[in-house]
Amino acid sequence: MASRSERVLIVGGGLGGLAAAIHLAAQGQRVILFEQHEQVGGKLNLHTAEGYTFDTGPSLLTMPWIIRDLFATAGRRREDYLELVPVEPTCRYTWPDGTCFDAAQRLPDLLDAVRRLEPADVGGLLRFLAHTAGVYERVSDRFLLHPFDGFAELLSLEFLQNGLRIDALRTMDTAVRGFFRSPYLRQVFNRYATYNGSSPYLTPATFNVIAYIEMVEGGWYVRGGMYTLARALLRLAEELGVEVQTGCAVSAIETASGVVRGVRLADGRTVAGTQVIVNADPRYTYANLLQGQQRTALRLATLEPSCSGFVLLLGIDCVYEALRHHNIFFSADYPREFAAIFQKGVPAPDPTVYVNVTSVTDPQHAPPGHMNLFVLVNAPAVNERVNWRREAAGYRDTVLAKLERMGLHNLRQHIVYEHWMTPLDLQQRYNAAGGAIYGLASNNPFTAFLRPPLRAREVGNLYFVGGGTHPGGGIPLVLLSGQAVARRVLDDSCKVR
Numbered sequence: 190m191a192s193r194s195e196r197v198l199i200v201g202g203g204l205g206g207l208a209a210a211i212h213l214a215a216q217g218q219r220v221i222l223f224e225q226h227e228q229v230g231g232k233l234n235l236h237t238a239e240g241y242t243f244d245t246g247p248s249l250l251t252m253p254w255i256i257r258d259l260f261a262t263a264g265r266r267r268e269d270y271l272e273l274v275p276v277e278p279t280c281r282y283t284w285p286d287g288t289c290f291d292a293a294q295r296l297p298d299l300l301d302a303v304r305r306l307e308p309a310d311v312g313g314l315l316r317f318l319a320h321t322a323g324v325y326e327r328v329s330d331r332f333l334l335h336p337f338d339g340f341a342e343l344l345s346l347e348f349l350q351n352g353l354r355i356d357a358l359r360t361m362d363t364a365v366r367g368f369f370r371s372p373y374l375r376q377v378f379n380r381y382a383t384y385n386g387s388s389p390y391l392t393p394a395t396f397n398v399i400a401y402i403e404m405v406e407g408g409w410y411v412r413g414g415m416y417t418l419a420r421a422l423l424r425l426a427e428e429l430g431v432e433v434q435t436g437c438a439v440s441a442i443e444t445a446s447g448v449v450r451g452v453r454l455a456d457g458r459t460v461a462g463t464q465v466i467v468n469a470d471p472r473y474t475y476a477n478l479l480q481g482q483q484r485t486a487l488r489l490a491t492l493e494p495s496c497s498g499f500v501l502l503l504g505i506d507c508v509y510e511a512l513r514h515h516n517i518f519f520s521a522d523y524p525r526e527f528a529a530i531f532q533k534g535v536p537a538p539d540p541t542v543y544v545n546v547t548s549v550t551d552p553q554h555a556p557p558g559h560m561n562l563f564v565l566v567n568a569p570a571v572n573e574r575v576n577w578r579r580e581a582a583g584y585r586d587t588v589l590a591k592l593e594r595m596g597l598h599n600l601r602q603h604i605v606y607e608h609w610m611t612p613l614d615l616q617q618r619y620n621a622a623g624g625a626i627y628g629l630a631s632n633n634p635f636t637a638f639l640r641p642p643l644r645a646r647e648v649g650n651l652y653f654v655g656g657g658t659h660p661g662g663g664i665p666l667v668l669l670s671g672q673a674v675a676r677r678v679l680d681d682s683c684k685v686r
């Protein structure tokens with residue numbers, strides 16, 4: 190048990206901060222968590238208006254066993270807090286030429302759908318799954334379940350050998366082309382690069398495991414809305430004794446002789462702590478919350494952020510029968526779309542549009558006969574080439590016109606409620622550098638080694654958790670990050686005693 194004077198302070202109540210708090214509190218640590226907003230959850234957020242409920246961040250949950258394990262750590266059953274629903278089909282994909290593909294959860298149905306597009310790709314899919322199963326096995330232990338501490342580990346021979354075996358030396362697109370003939374299926378499988386905010390033409394083929402995980406472990410939804418997950422983690426954290434202070438922005442991390450002493454809050458109060466875990470973006474943290482860390486701040490600023498997003502929340506007064514829970518309306522030229530986002534740093538003129546409709550599964554999320562559309566387009570991280578204040582309205586029209594062309598006829602006439610969020614809004618709301626959705630991009634094989642480590646090197650007893658550190662962004666990885674950082678903190682405290 191921790192003594193009264195020892196307490197861990199957590200800056201930020203996103204999923205990473207909440208997971209770290211739960212793991213530590215379950216081990217008897219005293220934890221205080223500060224969240225700048227009135228609600229916890231961070232990017233897992235909620236917007237309600239005029240009878241519509243929208244999840245405004247993540248909409249798809251993978252690797253549900255991580256949530257089960259998180260509750261089990263605290264001696265609880267996930268089922269007592271949350272209902273997880275498999276989404277069938279996982280996603281409906283539509284192309285500009287009218288081709289449609291439903292990614293079914295059951296393998297026989299998925300193989301039938303693949304056969305309809307390209308019979309030769311049935312074998313390709315089975316080979317793809319066998320190949321990625323091996324990569325997943327190697328990656329999960331080394332990168333996911335036991336995240337490492339950074340660049341030094343790159344030098345270990347074991348690691349280099351492993352690097353070769355995890356398909357890190359070719360791009361996702363190159364690998365996908367080797368397995369699939371159909372241009373449609375190639376686009377479907379390349380899309381998984383966007384699950385960590387990267388480009389399939391740059392990201393290592395290792396990340397094909399994302400498709401494997403979704404196809405084998407399923408795509409899930411949290412009954413009542415994804416935000417229910419944040420509520421459940423908050424409840425669990427508080428039951429374990431975590432003191433959660435919302436509406437409480439941290440303005441500085443206090444240090445003395447290179448070791449953290451606590452945090453200063455925006456209202457001027459200071460709170461002492463033995464360790465500080467920061468769930469806010471490390472780039473923002475070094476630049477804004479730590480004194481005398483300009484060198485690290487400048488170095489981190491050179492790292493490529495993941496893509497951001499342009500989001501439209503639409504309440505519509507009709508039901509489009511063709512819409513499923515998850516829908517993708519593809520662009521005609523995928524390489525051009527990613528070149529716009531990552532090389533030119535501008536919004537894609539013909540974007541792939543994702544539409545999530547939770548009212549398909551949770552009818553109370555929209556009035557009867559209506560739908561709630563969460564529309565997401567990958568967008569470049571905030572940069573000087575795009576002035577979103579000027580361009581948002583025009584881009585909104587580009588996106589809606591595309592959806593109208595691809596089957597959502599007269600969509601604009603059916604909008605009765607509308608709200609949008611640009612990369613600038615994401616940056617400001619969450620203190621996420623560049624408005625990045627997933628922290629850093631994984632657009633080359635070395636990005637994993639350049640991520641800020643869980644344990645800061647520059648300041649003693651300072652740690653990071655969440656999408657900006659290891660193992661990366663997305664709900665499951667961020668939750669694993671919470672587990673990993675808690676282990677670091679506990680191990681380090683044992684060494685000191």
Ligand SMILES: Cc1cc2nc3c(=O)[nH]c(=O)nc-3n(C[C@H](O)[C@H](O)[C@H](O)COP(=O)(O)OP(=O)(O)OC[C@H]3O[C@@H](n4cnc5c(N)ncnc54)[C@H](O)[C@@H]3O)c2cc1C
Pocket residue numbers: 200201202203204205206223224225226229230231232233245246247248249250251437438439440468469470498500565615618619620621626627654655656657662663664665667
């Ligand atoms: C539009 C969108 C769609 C997405 N879709 C998916 C998806 O379908 N599936 C998936 O798995 N993932 C998805 N993601 C990614 C996922 O949401 C994130 O990876 C994850 O939620 C990040 O959690 P985090 O704990 O790292 O950080 P955050 O959620 O960013 O939490 C950080 C917290 O710190 C707080 N904070 C920052 N600065 C301070 C301060 N100074 N003082 C106090 N508090 C502070 C912030 O307010 C915030 O609450 C999506 C994200 C977005 C934005």
